[in-house]
Amino acid sequence: MSTSPPVVQKDSSQIRQKEMIAAHFHRLALSPETGENNVYTFVPGNLTELIRAFDLLPVLPEINALQSGMRGKSREYIALAEKAGHSEDVCTYVKCDLGMMKSGNIGPTGERLPDPDLLLLSYTGCFTFLKWFEILQQEYKAPVVMLHVPYQGDGTITPHMRDYVVEQLRDKVIPALEEISGQAYDEAKLKGLLARSRQAEDDLVWVLQSARHRPSPIDAYFGAVYYVGPIFSAFRGTEEAVGYYRALREEVEERMAAGLGPVTPEGQLAEERYRVVVEGPPNWTSFREFWQMFVDEGAVVVASTYTKVGGTYDFGFRHDPEHPLETLADYCLGCYTNLNFPSRIDMLCRYIEEYQADGFLINSVKSCNSFSAGQLLILREVERRTGRPGGFIESDLVDPRYFSPANIKNRLESYFQMLDQKRSGGH
Amino acid sequence: MSTAAPPLSARQQFLRRAEDCYRDYSLQSVQDWKAATGGLAIGYMPIYIPRELLHSQGVLPVGLMGGGDDLEIIRGDAYYQSYICHIPRSTIELGLNGSLDPLDGMLFPAICDVIRNLSGMWKLLFPDKFAMYLDVPQDFHRLRGGRFWRQELEQLASQLTACGARPYDPDALRESLALYNTNRRLVQALYDLRIREPWRVPTSELYPLLRAGMVLPVETFTSWLEEFYQLLLADDTCRPMDQARVLLTGSFCEQPPLGLIRTLERAGCYIVDDDFAIIHRWLQHDIPLEGDPLENLANAFLEDAMASPTRYIDEAVKGAELVQRVQASRAEGVLFCAPSFCDPALLDQPMTVAAIEAAGIPWTAFKYSENTGQFQVIREQAGTFADALKLWSGH
Ligand code: SF4
Ligand code: SF4
Numbered sequence A: 001m002s003t004s005p006p007v008v009q010k011d012s013s014q015i016r017q018k019e020m021i022a023a024h025f026h027r028l029a030l031s032p033e034t035g036e037n038n039v040y041t042f043v044p045g046n047l048t049e050l051i052r053a054f055d056l057l058p059v060l061p062e063i064n065a066l067q068s069g070m071r072g073k074s075r076e077y078i079a080l081a082e083k084a085g086h087s088e089d090v091c092t093y094v095k096c097d098l099g100m101m102k103s104g105n106i107g108p109t110g111e112r113l114p115d116p117d118l119l120l121l122s123y124t125g126c127f128t129f130l131k132w133f134e135i136l137q138q139e140y141k142a143p144v145v146m147l148h149v150p151y152q153g154d155g156t157i158t159p160h161m162r163d164y165v166v167e168q169l170r171d172k173v174i175p176a177l178e179e180i181s182g183q184a185y186d187e188a189k190l191k192g193l194l195a196r197s198r199q200a201e202d203d204l205v206w207v208l209q210s211a212r213h214r215p216s217p218i219d220a221y222f223g224a225v226y227y228v229g230p231i232f233s234a235f236r237g238t239e240e241a242v243g244y245y246r247a248l249r250e251e252v253e254e255r256m257a258a259g260l261g262p263v264t265p266e267g268q269l270a271e272e273r274y275r276v277v278v279e280g281p282p283n284w285t286s287f288r289e290f291w292q293m294f295v296d297e298g299a300v301v302v303a304s305t306y307t308k309v310g311g312t313y314d315f316g317f318r319h320d321p322e323h324p325l326e327t328l329a330d331y332c333l334g335c336y337t338n339l340n341f342p343s344r345i346d347m348l349c350r351y352i353e354e355y356q357a358d359g360f361l362i363n364s365v366k367s368c369n370s371f372s373a374g375q376l377l378i379l380r381e382v383e384r385r386t387g388r389p390g391g392f393i394e395s396d397l398v399d400p401r402y403f404s405p406a407n408i409k410n411r412l413e414s415y416f417q418m419l420d421q422k423r424s425g426g427h
Numbered sequence B: 001m002s003t004a005a006p007p008l009s010a011r012q013q014f015l016r017r018a019e020d021c022y023r024d025y026s027l028q029s030v031q032d033w034k035a036a037t038g039g040l041a042i043g044y045m046p047i048y049i050p051r052e053l054l055h056s057q058g059v060l061p062v063g064l065m066g067g068g069d070d071l072e073i074i075r076g077d078a079y080y081q082s083y084i085c086h087i088p089r090s091t092i093e094l095g096l097n098g099s100l101d102p103l104d105g106m107l108f109p110a111i112c113d114v115i116r117n118l119s120g121m122w123k124l125l126f127p128d129k130f131a132m133y134l135d136v137p138q139d140f141h142r143l144r145g146g147r148f149w150r151q152e153l154e155q156l157a158s159q160l161t162a163c164g165a166r167p168y169d170p171d172a173l174r175e176s177l178a179l180y181n182t183n184r185r186l187v188q189a190l191y192d193l194r195i196r197e198p199w200r201v202p203t204s205e206l207y208p209l210l211r212a213g214m215v216l217p218v219e220t221f222t223s224w225l226e227e228f229y230q231l232l233l234a235d236d237t238c239r240p241m242d243q244a245r246v247l248l249t250g251s252f253c254e255q256p257p258l259g260l261i262r263t264l265e266r267a268g269c270y271i272v273d274d275d276f277a278i279i280h281r282w283l284q285h286d287i288p289l290e291g292d293p294l295e296n297l298a299n300a301f302l303e304d305a306m307a308s309p310t311r312y313i314d315e316a317v318k319g320a321e322l323v324q325r326v327q328a329s330r331a332e333g334v335l336f337c338a339p340s341f342c343d344p345a346l347l348d349q350p351m352t353v354a355a356i357e358a359a360g361i362p363w364t365a366f367k368y369s370e371n372t373g374q375f376q377v378i379r380e381q382a383g384t385f386a387d388a389l390k391l392w393s394g395h
Helices: A012-034 A048-053 A061-070 A074-083 A092-102 A128-140 A159-181 A187-212 A224-232 A239-257 A287-297 A324-334 A341-354 A375-386 A405-423 B010-023 B028-037 B051-056 B087-096 B113-125 B142-162 B170-196 B203-215 B218-234 B258-266 B293-304 B320-329 B343-358 B376-392
Strands: A038-040 A057-059 A118-123 A144-148 A274-279 A299-304 A359-365 A390-395 B040-044 B059-063 B105-109 B130-134 B244-249 B269-273 B333-339 B363-368
Touching (some): A012 A057, A012 A224, A048 A159, A048 A187, A061 A074, A061 A092, A092 A128, A118 A128, A118 A159, A128 A144, A128 B343, A144 A159, A159 B142, A187 A224, A187 A239, A187 A299, A187 A324, A274 A341, A287 A299, A287 A405, A299 A341, A341 A375, A359 A375, A359 A405, A375 A390, A375 B113, A390 A405, B010 B218, B028 B040, B028 B059, B051 B059, B051 B170, B087 B113, B105 B113, B113 B130, B130 B142, B142 B293, B170 B203, B170 B218, B203 B218, B203 B258, B244 B376, B258 B269, B258 B376, B269 B320, B269 B376, B320 B343, B343 B363, B363 B376
Parallel strands (some): A038 A057, A274 A359, A359 A390, B040 B059, B105 B130, B244 B269, B244 B333, B333 B363
16 A cells, blocks of 8 residues: 555646746735735626736735635634624635634735735625625725626626726726826726737637537636636736746647546546536535546536636637726626526536536535525526536535535436436436 | 404504505405506515606506515425525515416515526516516716616616506606605604604514505505504503613514514514614605606615615725614614525624624624524523613613
8 A cells, every 4th residue: 555645636737827826925925025015806807907007916815715725724714703703604705714814814825915905896796795895894994995897687788887887997996096006097008918818818718618629638617727717816917827828728739639638636537428517616625525526437527607707708708908998897797607597597508518518517505695596496497408417516615514525426426327327318 | 152352453453454465475455456557566575676766657566575484485495505595485486386476577676696696587487577687886976876876777667668667757756756755754753653662663563564565555555654653642552661672683685574573572672673674764864856856766775775784885884874773763782683594684794793892782693584483592582682681771
């Protein structure tokens, strides 16, 4: 029996991505000395280009929370927040973030995160974000600026929704960023950042769509959460992001040319036995274990909705440097969680068809009403429309109390058995 | 020998009427109204919708607040995981069992993620019915949120017209604003009377009336409010008791069962302010009648609405309004009483608790769901709290 620890396989893009993110956290840690100011904001509806246009550094509390989950810190952080009076019923991201703050705000790389210079409440598709920043505002006494992004209740972006967002950007958000940074708004600079976003977005979409091939060279859920990291967080609009996505694309091109499947934590996936689409966020506290359950079955996720929370690009949206504020508005309005139920269902059905999936799985997250409330209808409706079997599992984002490995494994096994039966013509 | 029950007093008869009205899930009163007027009836989820606008177009706004403890959930549970609050599942149940058939459509105001998702589910489940998500601004500046909200209202008006309602008419809206102004004043008068003499206005009696007011036409509801006020004044049997004055907060969407309200009163609490059926008091003053009525309606939402957890409250005022309400109602303590899994209420609670504590106001907290059947634990908790309040305040 070998006693050496398992070797975690990483492709070079993953290593590069890790280095980029670590460098960003290091820069944040040094910012009290360097005098660089930061802006706390959210992933869905993030205005990274605009923030960067003022040379400000973005901080994403959700990313910190998910990293805390992956590092095994979330249990203790959530307990701290609950001890401080936060209900066991509410979003665990919020509690994890608060617990981290109360424990000294040590970020994922072990360095301290600076307190917010500005809370930019730009959010889409989730009311909890409002509460989250109200809480942070009270805790940090930092200034806050709110960007209200209307919900796509009718499945479309109307001119009046867009105008409303643009007016808020122009009259409220930009002046707040000017004040914090001491810099005037420079539209040419913003346009440059948006042009780079576009380039990176083209490559990201190419990578995500490579999963149409058989075997898929990527895992579009577990693997892709790494891929979307830079573009959904602090890097959109930067040269680093352009370089990263170019390199990632080349890496995936090579894999595809060689007929290879995705790289998993345990190495090359030997055989693609099932192609599935996944709806809902992953579990972070047992991320690897969760992924392994798929790998053990030879299941590859060929498309996922979660990788669209920070921007839905695969149906054609790209940042448009010629209309900087309008394009930022359209970006915010189009994030996955800002889509209504019929649109979410359409998207899943489309993925199942376009990526030739055998079926789809919903990971329902206990503390996230935004994703989860009503997902059973999604299950039913997508099954009805596509004729492909759906599976339903339940866990949580960062609360380890709600990840039951035996139960989830059982459910997944029976789900894959069902796919087998379906293939062999059984019912 | 059979002993006939004593005849009901006028007040008891009135209360029975109110309770029967709001507990009638077949919406008979709505059906009667439709038969008499030929108008449209549009349901809406709790908190706020611009009822004045609907009324001015000849539409009956019908406030839906779940199924309470009367409704057996058979199909609704198949749509929701156990960790989602109760009101969306009972609303779906009512939709699927035909109770909401008298309605010509549904409005889903921006309350929370659950109601937001429910709006799309409704479109899928009831494709032949009108369903609209009504986004309310979280930017309260007249030129930004105000413009957006006005356009939402215009869109609502034209969609209602497309369903068969009268087109928007500013004069009609002005008349409707006046009717609702009167109505709000009467509701407020009852709340004020309850503050002055809570023994005269038990919340367990005021509440059914407020609930009935959500399904009745405003004209009828106004006359019921007047009638109830007169009945209260005429009733000299009510005497003050040694109860603690409490403000109850957190129950702005899914409502507790009436039994829970009664339990709190029996446990020694006078509820002197609350969040029940909050739409009746959402706007706190009259809407001006001069000038552009639609603009006035939009501005009232921006500038005169309650500080609900469903609204964004920016720097430094979180919880301040609750402290003011405690002072205005002369409450001695606060009951945080929220539905289980209610994100807006529960995420707000620690912040408002901080404000309450800073003001030196005692509080306690518990959760419920609309079909909670066991009140023993709540009774004990509320009783202990009421006793403590009485001790502290030197009753
Ligand atoms: S409720 Fe869901 S979408 Fe909203 S902040 Fe929490 S995890 Fe994110
Ligand atoms: S009870 Fe709370 S969480 Fe549930 S629908 Fe109402 S506001 Fe939303």
